[in-house]
Amino acid sequence: MMKPLVPNVEQLDAHCWRMLNKGFSMNTGLIVGEDLAAVIDTGSGPREAAGLYAAIRRITDLPLLVINTHAHGDHVFGNNYFAAHGVEDFHASAAAVEHLRGHGNEERQLVRFLEPEMAMRQGPYSSIVVPTKIIAETGTTLELGGRTLEVFGMGRGHTAGDLLVRCGRILFTGDLVEEGGPPNFEDADPFLWAELLDRLERQCEQDTVIVPGHGNVVDLDFVRRQHREMLAALREGKEIVASWPAGSFDPTAYQLELLPYGPEQSTIFLQRLRELLP
Numbered sequence: 001m002m003k004p005l006v007p008n009v010e011q012l013d014a015h016c017w018r019m020l021n022k023g024f025s026m027n028t029g030l031i032v033g034e035d036l037a038a039v040i041d042t043g044s045g046p047r048e049a050a051g052l053y054a055a056i057r058r059i060t061d062l063p064l065l066v067i068n069t070h071a072h073g074d075h076v077f078g079n080n081y082f083a084a085h086g087v088e089d090f091h092a093s094a095a096a097v098e099h100l101r102g103h104g105n106e107e108r109q110l111v112r113f114l115e116p117e118m119a120m121r122q123g124p125y126s127s128i129v130v131p132t133k134i135i136a137e138t139g140t141t142l143e144l145g146g147r148t149l150e151v152f153g154m155g156r157g158h159t160a161g162d163l164l165v166r167c168g169r170i171l172f173t174g175d176l177v178e179e180g181g182p183p184n185f186e187d188a189d190p191f192l193w194a195e196l197l198d199r200l201e202r203q204c205e206q207d208t209v210i211v212p213g214h215g216n217v218v219d220l221d222f223v224r225r226q227h228r229e230m231l232a233a234l235r236e237g238k239e240i241v242a243s244w245p246a247g248s249f250d251p252t253a254y255q256l257e258l259l260p261y262g263p264e265q266s267t268i269f270l271q272r273l274r275e276l277l278p
């Protein structure tokens with residue numbers, strides 16, 4: 001039997017926890033009401049999901065619902081394990097559902113070292129469970145009993161359909177905010193993402209506890225820095241793309257160093273700009 005991957009558990013307030021999955025440093029959230037508990041993102045396959053589920057069951061034995069912040073494999077591939085353990089309601093944006101239906105199998109590659117069974121679609125809990133509860137673009141509230149969650153999108157950013165979850169002063173942002181590594185631009189619109197961060201800043205208070213998709217808990221100042229850095233990268237990136245002959249994609253090592261995201265994400269960032277700019 002495969003070994004569960006045990007997350008680090010941190011309590012954020014009386015009813016809210018975050019569980020750091022060590023493989024991708026992805027944060028799973030747990031919010032416990034009187035009747036129901038909500039799990040935000042399920043890990044990258046059955047190994048992480050088994051560790052998460054055991055950690056959750058040490059905290060609560062209430063029925064669970066799942067919210068997937070977006071459709072990347074490290075956030076949704078634990079769904080099958082949770083479904084097999086009685087979870088019926090999986091919530092996501094329409095765009096995330098569409099991505100999982102159309103490209104879910106392509107996401108398997110991402111988890112090949114950490115979750116080989118998931119990558120190869122072998123053994124129990126290795127199917128892709130696509131959420132059936134679609135969160136409207138205007139957002140919604142979920143009642144857990146004595147505790148209300150706000151679940152909402154803010155337009156295109158890290159992907160075409162990122163959800164945020166707010167409970168009191170705690171805000172789970174999915175990969176719209178990333179700590180400990182560069183933002184991931186693979187499926188992003190960096191222009192709209194920067195605008196989204198501007199709106200997000202204005203929604204946060206000085207004491208908002210922001211749980212990013214990956215890494216440690218951050219605050220409003222961190223979001224401001226990520227926003228400013230993205231604006232500067234967009235200015236630099238537009239000039240770089242404009243310096244190439246029409247239609248070409250040819251970043252030099254020097255150009256990549258002008259960007260703040262390291263060679264790999266900076267390359268993807270420029271690729272996205274090349275595709276999005278006229």
Ligand SMILES: [Zn+2]
Pocket residue numbers: 070072158175184213
């Ligand atoms: Zn992601």
